[in-house]
Amino acid sequence: MMENLLETAKKLDAEDRLGHFRDRFYIPARSGGGEQAYFCGHSLGLQSRSVESTIREELVAWRDRAVYGHFTGELPWMDCNDALCQQLAGLTGAQPSELVVMNTLSVNLNLLMVSFFRPQGDRRKILIEKHAFPSDRYAVASQLQFHGLDPAECMVELGPEPGAQLIEESQVEDYLRSHGDEVALVLWPGVQYITGQAFDLPRLAAAAHAAGSMIGFDLAHYIGNIPLSLDESGCDFAAWCHYKYLNSGPGAVGGCFVNQRHHQANGLPRFTGWWGNDRSSLFRMEHDFKPARGAAGWQMSNPPILAMAPIRASLALFEEAGMARLRQKSLALSDYLVTGIQSQLDDILEILTPGDSARRGCQLSLRVRAGRESGRELFSYLEQRGIITDWREPDVIRVAPVPLYNRFEDCCTFLQHISEWRALTGS
Numbered sequence: 216m217m218e219n220l221l222e223t224a225k226k227l228d229a230e231d232r233l234g235h236f237r238d239r240f241y242i243p244a245r246s247g248g249g250e251q252a253y254f255c256g257h258s259l260g261l262q263s264r265s266v267e268s269t270i271r272e273e274l275v276a277w278r279d280r281a282v283y284g285h286f287t288g289e290l291p292w293m294d295c296n297d298a299l300c301q302q303l304a305g306l307t308g309a310q311p312s313e314l315v316v317m318n319t320l321s322v323n324l325n326l327l328m329v330s331f332f333r334p335q336g337d338r339r340k341i342l343i344e345k346h347a348f349p350s351d352r353y354a355v356a357s358q359l360q361f362h363g364l365d366p367a368e369c370m371v372e373l374g375p376e377p378g379a380q381l382i383e384e385s386q387v388e389d390y391l392r393s394h395g396d397e398v399a400l401v402l403w404p405g406v407q408y409i410t411g412q413a414f415d416l417p418r419l420a421a422a423a424h425a426a427g428s429m430i431g432f433d434l435a436h437y438i439g440n441i442p443l444s445l446d447e448s449g450c451d452f453a454a455w456c457h458y459k460y461l462n463s464g465p466g467a468v469g470g471c472f473v474n475q476r477h478h479q480a481n482g483l484p485r486f487t488g489w490w491g492n493d494r495s496s497l498f499r500m501e502h503d504f505k506p507a508r509g510a511a512g513w514q515m516s517n518p519p520i521l522a523m524a525p526i527r528a529s530l531a532l533f534e535e536a537g538m539a540r541l542r543q544k545s546l547a548l549s550d551y552l553v554t555g556i557q558s559q560l561d562d563i564l565e566i567l568t569p570g571d572s573a574r575r576g577c578q579l580s581l582r583v584r585a586g587r588e589s590g591r592e593l594f595s596y597l598e599q600r601g602i603i604t605d606w607r608e609p610d611v612i613r614v615a616p617v618p619l620y621n622r623f624e625d626c627c628t629f630l631q632h633i634s635e636w637r638a639l640t641g642s
């Protein structure tokens with residue numbers, strides 16, 4: 216049976232019109248020689264071959280033009296954010312004016328909540344999911360405390376029904392219908408980082424707004440993974456990082472969306488710095504802050520040019536490949552894995568991620584049926600053979616076949632090694 220899987224993988228790779236994009240990346244080597252089967256793009260995307268030269272261009276600009284680099288050259292540093300937002304508009308389905316590239320994700324969540332969490336009267340709760348990424352949970356707790364509120368009372372954590380793995384959108388709707396008048400903000404992930412479940416963003420935004428609450432999305436595991444239409448989603452704000460599916464390097468500068476309905480001058484309160492000034496007054500060094508219209512008005516400092524460069528390289532690759540085509544291949548890759556697991560490995564592996572492809576990106580979250588110890592053992596077994604997944608406590612192996620650089624054959628290798636492990640351990 217595994218032979219059939221290999222034949223299928225080879226055939227699918229040969230037909231794959233995006234296959235050549237793999238050559239645009241550095242694939243890390245296995246210790247025993249050959250290339251890794253790298254399935255950790257949900258955590259840190261691989262380095263593309265174009266990254267180095269985009270950074271070098273900025274080093275040269277700094278070396279040769281020094282302070283004039285702000286205003287001269289092909290891409291003056293002054294315009295760096297605007298240029299990136301033009302590129303990001305297509306990928307995010309937003310207007311460039313609704314986007315800004317700045318800081319990092321946890322910082323941005325905090326800054327955006329300063330603006331979008333405005334507790335008033337009995338409406339002072341923040342609704343999050345029970346298994347939120349720790350940083351998001353800390354940010355929410357600190358925002359509540361900043362307003363003198365007690366997280367134990369005002370942070371509402373909604374989890375799956377007893378015995379279930381996933382949270383249904385209908386649970387969020389039910390909660391907001393019955394308790395929505397106490398909720399000032401919903402902060403929700405686009406894709407849940409442990410299970411890989413993708414949420415229906417427009418549906419959640421509609422439910423929050425019907426209850427009179429603001430809603431923001433954390434899109435760390437969504438962007439570059441699933442086609443995004445931020446304007447259609449209707450959310451008030453969103454934030455994400457660029458180092459997961461967007462391959463822009465460890466700690467890459469983050470991105471934010473502020474819906475244009477919040478762009479009116481002197482609208483929302485915010486924390487400010489000189490770089491958020493309206494462009495016409497930026498260098499007049501005026502006494503009073505006059506925010507730039509749009510998301511750019513949330514910037515504080517002048518941007519880290521060397522750190523922004525890889526994002527430019529990465530977005531160019533996404534433009535070239537096309538998000539719709541990437542999604543098509545992404546689903547084909549994960550469907551191949553799901554089929555392989557269900558037909559060959561169902562006795563030892565459980566898939567936590569929704570089977571319905573509309574409810575997931577490329578990540579599959581797996582649990583070894585024999586329990587946590589066996590799960591850890593399998594994870595290490597794969598790692599030692601150059602098959603790179605990750606382990607999430609207590610018992611989840613995450614595997615993400617990324618359409619820009621993973622092949623169907625990588626997926627086959629993954630399945631084969633698990634099958635060998637089963638034969639070896641008698642699991």
Ligand SMILES: *Cc1c(COP(=O)(O)O)cnc(C)c1O
Pocket residue numbers: 319320321322348350351404408433435436456
């Ligand atoms: C990756 C991730 C983060 C990381 O935050 P940083 O500030 O970039 O370190 C936060 N939240 C979620 C949901 C994530 O997936």
